[in-house]
Amino acid sequence: MILTAQEEADVVVVGSGMGGLAAARMLAQFGRKRVLVLEQHYTLGGMTHEFSREGRYKFGTGLHYMSANAGPFLDFMTDGRVQLWPLPDDYDVLHFPGFDFTVPAGREQFRARLKDRFPGEAEAIDRYFRTVRQAMAGLATRNILSSMPAPVRRLGFPIVERLFPATYRSSRDQMARSFRDPKLRAILAARWGLYGTPPGSNAFGYHAAVPTTFFMAGTAHPVGGPRALNQIVLEILERYGVELRTRQQVQRIVLERGRVAAVEVEDRATGRTYRVRTPAVVSAAGVRNTYALLESAAEPQWKREVANLPAEPSAIMLFLGLDRSPAAFGLHGENHWFMPDLDGHDGFHRQLGDGTLYVSFASLNNPAARHHTVEVVELVDPAAFDQWQGTPDDERPDDYHRLKDALTRRLIDRLDERWPGIRESIAFAELATPLSFETYQRSVRGSFYGLAATPERLRSPLAGARTPVRGLVVAGQDAWGSGVVGALAGGLVAAGAVLRPRQTGAMWRSIFARNPVREPTTTWQGYLRVTEIEALTPTIRKIRLEAMDGGTVPFSFAAGQYLKIDLPVAVEPIERSYSISSGPGAKHHVEIGVKRDPIGLGSTFLHDDLEIGQALRVSGPFGEFTWDPQRDIGGGTLLLIAGGVGITPLVSVLAAAADAGHHGRIVLLAGCRTEDEIPYRQELEQLQARLPGLEVAVFLTQPGAGWQGRRGRIDLEALRPYVAGVTRVHLCGPAPMMQDVLGLLTALEVPRDTLHTEAFVSGRSTQTRRERAHAIAVAAEQAGVTGYTIAERDRSTTFACPPGQTVLDAANAARIPFPQSCGEGACGTCRVRILSGSYETDTRGMFSTEEIDQGWRLACQTLPTEDLVITRGT
Known part of the structure; x- marks a missing residue:
């Protein structure tokens, strides 16, 4: 193997299953280690990743269900963000020749059902559950000992077996000791498939732990599938600076003077080979693979010990x-x-x-x-x-x-x-x-579950977290037990074997305190459930979302903000932004308004395919297009102007005003084509009854014969009566309409700093920007251009912008402070004036014609094609 480069890391983690990821987080968080995770597959997450077929079917590879009580380990690992959906109370149905038995959630319910089915064995059933607790305690004790130094293991293992003999018996043996009825034995010995070793050869401790203990509180499935769990964990690892690489095949663990010194790696994507110098390796690749990576450095007795473990x-x-x-x-x-x-x-x-x-x-x-x-x-x-x-x-x-x-x-x-x-x-x-x-x-x-769950495994000094090699530990299922939570526990004990005692203590205290360190954030990510769908007009729907558990919505928002929603229209979901229409005072639900676009993937899904009960992944809230009635103490008129579905965030503003008992003047001017296209008519009537200072004027461009309201567009004469005394204007609607109204308001001498705008971001516009960015990058590469320079007018600040990158992205990369919010052209916060230089952009209707002529643009939408001179400001 010819090495082409050398790197360094404090710890290298081999494998990105849940055990490896758990160890990586703990070492980075509590040990402040520089951690590098190397995964041979092209996908991170081990058995929590998913794959898709035919563009629609998604399958998990290993996580099918888990305890409904995720416990402190998983709760900590996900910063409390994991969302679980319960399986039915009767969650496992066992089919035997001639009879069936259904396993209920809850230890006492399970015990009662067994007694009801086998009344003659009632006392034996009670004794059995006491034995289960003892066997489980024996397994936990043995696994904790396996993470301790060799002298402790040598002394402790025989003692554990004497104190907890049931842990080491086979399930068949334990059932024969416990019960007379063969059907009862069969029921309680079943489900060994959860850890993979049949009753005649397994160790009862594993059986006591997995089907008999972990699932007794009921079972659940991750909302969003195993991948949702994976995504949360990976996001948190990035926050702690853990480096994650895919398609990296570790070829050898290098020892020097009996301890870990490096790993040799092949990058399977490029064929490059390199060495990472490190004093510690955490292997989540399994015991057999770990000792194989030592190659000739492995002692013969280690090889014999591993080879003699029962096949899995x-x-x-x-x-x-x-x-x-x-x-x-x-x-x-x-x-x-x-x-x-x-x-x-x-x-x-x-x-x-x-x-x-x-x-x-x-x-x-x-x-x-x-x-x-x-x-x-x-x-x-x-x-x-x-x-x-x-x-x-x-x-x-x-x-x-x-x-x-x-x-x-x-x-x-x-x-x-x-x-x-x-x-x-x-x-x-x-x-x-x-x-x-x-x-x-x-x-x-x-191997599906790692090492076979046998008594021989429990007795082996090599089947656990510690190894005879200084600096090398094993994580994952082979360090504790089967399944995702078992692998996670194995990662924690592996981390404890690397950390200093004080760091290990801090780790365990934090885990069991159930108050993990969380990064401050203004947004929430997770799943909400669709509970109501209402047609407001032939083309606009109102969709109500609630917390998965039916409780309080897990975030607060300001009137006028929006949510980003992942829509499952293809193999990979598409993200779309939708304004919130409900008021901030509605704590148990949040509502959005969606207009159907005949060729829009997102809106057609929400109109044609969305069903009540479906969960959608949501992030938010976002946006600066907000109004707070508690801060509106200056008096004057709040002028709200909407075009079509652009009224959605303004309905939220009105609801906030009503909830706050606002008595000031509010004017809503709404433009639509026809009378049946007026959205939120019922809500507006209710809000008018609650807001004595609210005036509503609806303008129709194609009114019917019986229409008694205003006709035509919202033009200069329509605006003129309402601008006197205006202290704040909110404008939302189609881009051409907003551009025209901004010009009209300027002509009416409404101060620019009172104007607040929001545009709607479609999937097509986002995709178009990406295509433009790619085309600019390709053209620049063909021309031999490696970058552009963006400079302030006085040349006090300059920064580089690679071809295909927006002005805002380049400024953020250079850590140049820029006002910003959404990053996608919806809010208009990142206003910038281009004084010279060429570029491609999309103004999104955020500026009047005069402002466009003056060079005002959105930094998040502007792609330089040569050097630019700019000014920042309002």
């Missing part, structure tokens, strides 16, 4: 896209387990396709999902696929693809036997095999 299973996973909701088959979002026998003695060694199946319906449990999906998992012995191991995906022979097709048919047959007709609803099907997981995860033989 892999899985086949069938991803199905449906053309109708699974609810049509009587499903409500619960998971279904199909057990081929009572004892589970065959584990994952049955004929492929005939083993234990887990079936989940993620789209029913994710209110943000637009299209319906089903995921089917069967744990299998990876040896069944050994004959094709090492072959590239696009070169595997026909017999491999024939096997995949046969397995797909077999699994679908089993689903159709249970839910007749579901086969006909399948519009897409794709099967992943152990080779798929090996390719994308780089796990040994496609």
